[in-house]
Amino acid sequence: MAAAPKINREPSFRDIDRSVLRVMEPAGRAYWAWVGFCFTLVGIAAALWMRQIYSGLGVTGLRQPVMWAIYITNFVFWVGIAHSGTLISAILFLFRTKWRTAVYRAAETMTIFAVATAGLFPLVHLGRVWFFYWLLPYPNERSLQPDFRSPLVWDAFAVSTYLTISALFWTMGLIPDIANARESATGWRKTFYTVLAMGWQGTDRQWRHYSMAYLLMAGLATPLVLSVHSVVSWDFAMAINPGWHSTIFAPYFVAGAIFSGVAMVMTLLIPMRKLLGIEDLLTEWHFDNLAKVVLLTSLVVSYAYITEAFMTWYAGDPIEQMTFHMRYFGPWGWMYWVMVLCNCVIPLLLFSPRIRVNLRALWVITIFVNIGMWFERFVIIAGSLTANFEPSQWASYRPSITEIMITVGSFAWFLGLFSLFCRFLPIFSMTELKEGIVWLRKALKMDRVTAA
Amino acid sequence: MSTIAIIGSFADDARCANAIEELRAAKVGEFNTFSPIPSHRIEHAIGRKKSPVRWIVLAGGISGVLTGLAITIGTTYEWRLNAGGKPLLSWPPFIVICFELMVLLGGIFGFLGVLGLSGIPATEIAPGYNGRFGEDRFGIVVRCDEAEAARVESMMRESGAEEVVREGV
Numbered sequence: 001m002a003a004a005p006k007i008n009r010e011p012s013f014r015d016i017d018r019s020v021l022r023v024m025e026p027a028g029r030a031y032w033a034w035v036g037f038c039f040t041l042v043g044i045a046a047a048l049w050m051r052q053i054y055s056g057l058g059v060t061g062l063r064q065p066v067m068w069a070i071y072i073t074n075f076v077f078w079v080g081i082a083h084s085g086t087l088i089s090a091i092l093f094l095f096r097t098k099w100r101t102a103v104y105r106a107a108e109t110m111t112i113f114a115v116a117t118a119g120l121f122p123l124v125h126l127g128r129v130w131f132f133y134w135l136l137p138y139p140n141e142r143s144l145q146p147d148f149r150s151p152l153v154w155d156a157f158a159v160s161t162y163l164t165i166s167a168l169f170w171t172m173g174l175i176p177d178i179a180n181a182r183e184s185a186t187g188w189r190k191t192f193y194t195v196l197a198m199g200w201q202g203t204d205r206q207w208r209h210y211s212m213a214y215l216l217m218a219g220l221a222t223p224l225v226l227s228v229h230s231v232v233s234w235d236f237a238m239a240i241n242p243g244w245h246s247t248i249f250a251p252y253f254v255a256g257a258i259f260s261g262v263a264m265v266m267t268l269l270i271p272m273r274k275l276l277g278i279e280d281l282l283t284e285w286h287f288d289n290l291a292k293v294v295l296l297t298s299l300v301v302s303y304a305y306i307t308e309a310f311m312t313w314y315a316g317d318p319i320e321q322m323t324f325h326m327r328y329f330g331p332w333g334w335m336y337w338v339m340v341l342c343n344c345v346i347p348l349l350l351f352s353p354r355i356r357v358n359l360r361a362l363w364v365i366t367i368f369v370n371i372g373m374w375f376e377r378f379v380i381i382a383g384s385l386t387a388n389f390e391p392s393q394w395a396s397y398r399p400s401i402t403e404i405m406i407t408v409g410s411f412a413w414f415l416g417l418f419s420l421f422c423r424f425l426p427i428f429s430m431t432e433l434k435e436g437i438v439w440l441r442k443a444l445k446m447d448r449v450t451a452a
Numbered sequence: 453m454s455t456i457a458i459i460g461s462f463a464d465d466a467r468c469a470n471a472i473e474e475l476r477a478a479k480v481g482e483f484n485t486f487s488p489i490p491s492h493r494i495e496h497a498i499g500r501k502k503s504p505v506r507w508i509v510l511a512g513g514i515s516g517v518l519t520g521l522a523i524t525i526g527t528t529y530e531w532r533l534n535a536g537g538k539p540l541l542s543w544p545p546f547i548v549i550c551f552e553l554m555v556l557l558g559g560i561f562g563f564l565g566v567l568g569l570s571g572i573p574a575t576e577i578a579p580g581y582n583g584r585f586g587e588d589r590f591g592i593v594v595r596c597d598e599a600e601a602a603r604v605e606s607m608m609r610e611s612g613a614e615e616v617v618r619e620g621v
Contacts (some may be wrong), residue, residue: 012588014587014588017588130515145527153549157553159550161555168560171563172563183587195522197569199574203475203492204485204487204495205570206571206572208495209570212503213505215508216505216558217559220559220562221559224550227552430489434489435489
């Protein structure tokens with residue numbers, strides 16, 4: 001058995017730089033095999049999408065009345081995954097949360113790639129993808145314009161704003177770190193980092209404007225992140241379809257987004273900690289706090305499930321009640337109960353402080369949360385469409401291999417991009433780790449993570 | 453009398469801020485600082501006003517709201533769609549677009565503002581810059597007359613500089 005790595009529990013600024021920059025050293029064959037595997041899956045998904053564009057949406061399992069299914073589920077799932085990044089980078093920044101410094105860059109990077117993945121799905125879902133720009137207003141000779149009363153148009157604005165602002169916020173945080181990486185790099189990497197650092201030198205003038213802009217960007221990103229998933233939820237809630245038409249959708253979706261997003265951060269960080277040898281940057285303190293966020297949001301989501309059921313019963317609308325009866329006990333009822341198990345029951349284990357620092361247990365729990373949250377979206381989106389107002393229209397849905405492989409491809413695309421980022425750009429913020437070095441030292445001294 | 457640069461390197465921002473306060477009180481030459489992290493101590497010691505980037509963000513936010521109103525109202529009048537007898541100008545949905553554009557333009561203006569005000573992209577390295585200032589050292593570069601050099605050096609050493617060197621400018 002390999003000896004446990006010796007962890008420096010009193011790191012200096014220089015030690016932090018070394019730990020972060022070590023992650024960016026040239027990778028071995030196993031890494032490239034993994035990246036190659038991911039992009040092979042992306043290639044297969046892209047080929048199937050091409051075929052779908054050529055043949056039409058008939059190659060999918062989408063049939064009336066279930067015209068929104070796996071693709072839109074994936075869109076909502078990936079937008080949700082993105083939310084934890086902004087929570088950690090912007091909202092917790094405004095609250096001056098100390099533990100966020102070690103995890104914020106990884107979470108923010110996840111946000112960028114998750115939104116980039118999510119943004120593909122409305123396009124994949126389009127029958128004639130080359131007309132995607134019809135969602136946006138532009139001058140045309142027929143004076144045709146989108147209807148701003150439609151939540152789909154709000155969504156186009158919200159998601160594209162979210163991607164742009166997250167990318168700018170992320171880039172801003174990266175500049176001082178890339179400048180730092182530039183100093184020790186050699187060869188093509190030196191040129192690469194020199195160009196990306198844009199001449200950053202850390203002068204008082206630069207830091208003064210940077211700090212103010214960073215604070216304001218965090219202030220802008222905070223309401224933005226809450227608005228984006230609210231707008232996504234209104235894609236459903238604004239329709240009169242039973243199972244969708246609910247006023248609780250916005251907070252319910254935002255809580256679910258943060259829940260799934262933080263779980264995904266943990267799913268990625270736990271193996272990364274071991275594989276990249278960064279035990280000296282990620283401690284019990286970080287995982288314990290992330291687990292508490294997962295637990296809290298799990299309770300909020302559970303409360304939303306109960307409220308949703310109560311409102312349906314109390315309102316007394318027979319169609320709505322029938323939809324929910326189908327959701328709980330219909331042919332797809334098992335999905336609902338898988339979702340309850342993964343999102344409401346299993347996370348209760350996080351009440352145990354011992355489990356919150358057991359990385360193996362945490363990893364398994366967060367994977368269950370990811371599965372549960374994917375099912376939640378599927379149950380709400382496709383499940384609600386199977387049983388509509390008219391029983392004569394009821395129909396089931398079976399995903400085609402095209403939809404399944406494009407879904408698998410989206411995970412590969414996300415993981416492939418994330419893996420590439422880890423090796424070429426700083427996945428931890430050296431600047432922020434140094435700013436919070438006192439807290440990191442305290443955390444390292446108390447660290448007793450098990451089953452690493 | 454020729455101008456020279458004196459570069460002091462400090463192990464922490466407290467000592468660096470002390471030296472800045474001493475130099476400001478003595479009114480010797482112009483100075484510039486480098487640090488691996490933003491430091492409130494250094495910012496207070498230098499005593500500059502708050503960054504004007506906040507006004508740029510405000511301007512971006514206001515432009516975003518106005519752009520949102522122009523797009524929603526303009527396109528609605530261009531394509532007059534009667535949806536269920538609702539008023540032509542449906543303000544609540546327009547708020548969503550105005551809000552998103554406020555954040556979008558506020559953020560873009562802020563990002564470009566910080567680049568412009570910070571002088572980046574920069575192709576030249578500031579005199580006295582050293583890679584360690586991005587890593588773990590805080591630096592002060594004073595440009596002064598050669599006659600004052602000895603005084604500046606001793607002020608930096610007394611404030612706790614680890615290393616003080618001279619460079620021609």
